[in-house]
Amino acid sequence: MSVRLYALTCGWLTLPEAALIEGGDPAPIRIPVPAYLIVHPRGTALFDSGLAEICSAAPSPERDAYLGSLAGQVRVERASADAIESRLESVDVDVARVDWLINSHLHLDHAGGNGRVSGARLLVQRREWEAAHEADLIEAMTYKPVDYDHGHDLCLVDGEHDVFGDGSVCCIPTYGHTPGHQSLRVRHAGGEAVLAGDACYLKEMLASLRLPPGAAWDREAMREALIRLRDLERRGARIFFGHDPAFWATLPQAPAPVGQKAAQ
């Protein structure tokens, strides 16, 4: 059975590289906000949903209130073409007919478009869902329930989960960035991909096991997740880094599917 994987750009964030990786450059870098479409013979799945529509608005008190402390730290860009429904249109997929919405975690650059994917079952780690509904963690982890409380039919999982039952699309727990962060392994027509999400923002994090300076719920768990990703890479998988602009530039963008493993 052939599985196709598509890379969707859902906006851009600009922030100091030093905020992403220990020892990073204090100069700002512009990083992509990725989402992925997986077309499987038994259905379609999205991995993350990009930014909320309010991120496209001109600066306003409402936009600042939504972004909270991020407003002063990160420049957020979201063109109308970056909306998840627009990106899906380019592949002739109706956002209302997506079967599975799989979130790596529930931060605003991963779950901001969830409300648009209204007909899908929402698949997240149970511990992520629970953390994102605990008042003190909402505050401490900068979750925004307005992103994800849309009454989706929920599928809460604990650890590894085989989405279509044939081993081709599997959730892999990579806790640490948030309490229930997960990555997604996809065996597609072009090879084996591991969509790392924020378990690994940048390629150099994997080689050096350098973590972000802050922004992690459990640093030891995040380090273990990086080691797990490195093992998967050694066994032949291609790691798709969560916010790496150089990596992103190597990927064909939808409507072209992701192809063969590129020379690295």
Ligand SMILES: [Zn+2]
């Ligand atoms: Zn992120």
